[in-house]
Amino acid sequence: MSEIENSILKIDIENCTKCKECVKDCVANLFYFEQDQLQIVESFEDRCIECGHCESVCPVNVIRLKFHKEEELESSSVREDVPIYDKFLNLVLKRRSIRQFKEKAIPKKVIDKLLEVGRYSPTGGNSENVYFTVVQDRSTVTAISRHITERLTTLVNALEGPKGRDLLKKSRSEEEISKVLENLPSIKRKLVMIEKGIDFWCWNGELIIIHGDKVEGGISSNSALAAAHIMLAAETLGLGTCSLGYLTGFVNEYQTIRDLIKIPSNHTVGYCLTMGYPNVKYKKIPARKPLRVQWF
């Protein structure tokens, strides 16, 4: 046998040096040796997550995954210039949530760089199941914010009187209503800020909305990880970002917003970020709680 081939990969067995690196590294344990020959398990095609580790670890380049073109594979050695720890820590410490942006638009090619970082962020089981929606158009951002404000204003007004509460009971569960009532003072405070012209929901920045199929697992963790990577990458490009937890909830809840930015009906939004060129400078790194850790 000079080749192993199936719908996912091809191995040039003749040139395999039998180093067993692929056997040791495959997360799904799909390779083994028998009679001094590399073999793959029968259920390979069902179990392979196409993470590319086997191809990446093989020293003689004899494993090929079929889902990409050969020339797309880049040698890791050209990416060896990674930041040293101190520089990386500086990046982490100096990052602040930015809520004041200049009017300057972000060039598309800069956002492409952020999306490339998002694309390469890890996903559970290498599911690669996150999608990105970029909202650069400021009038759409304003429309999203206005819509949230209008919905909340209507809700708050309805909750002020017993009549409105009775009406709400018809469309919402007791639990939902008591949750809103609990948050009422905080919602009202935000509405006052908004009245003063502050865009509390999106901070008037450009948006990256990260989403994926509702029935697939891990959308929120995968989205959060992609967002975390993007936030740090943004710093290196002179951009500021802010997580938008409220917006994440509202996009999931309000169909009108989903329609505005064409979030597929079978998708859930895992994370929202606002971004732009900062119009604020922080002189100090804020203190944080002491590390809480246990070691065994």
Ligand SMILES: Cc1cc2nc3c(=O)[nH]c(=O)nc-3n(C[C@H](O)[C@H](O)[C@H](O)COP(=O)(O)O)c2cc1C
């Ligand atoms: C999951 C998550 C959701 C957040 N949601 C919002 C939000 O909706 N609006 C906002 O202004 N900031 C939001 N933030 C930003 C936090 O308030 C901020 O990260 C925190 O106060 C620490 O400040 P720093 O990011 O400048 O270190 C969110 C942060 C996280 C991690």
Ligand code: SF4
């Ligand atoms: S792509 Fe990943 S899961 Fe599939 S065989 Fe290679 S190492 Fe194993």
Ligand code: SF4
């Ligand atoms: S990593 Fe490459 S050379 Fe080593 S055993 Fe696997 S296929 Fe053969």
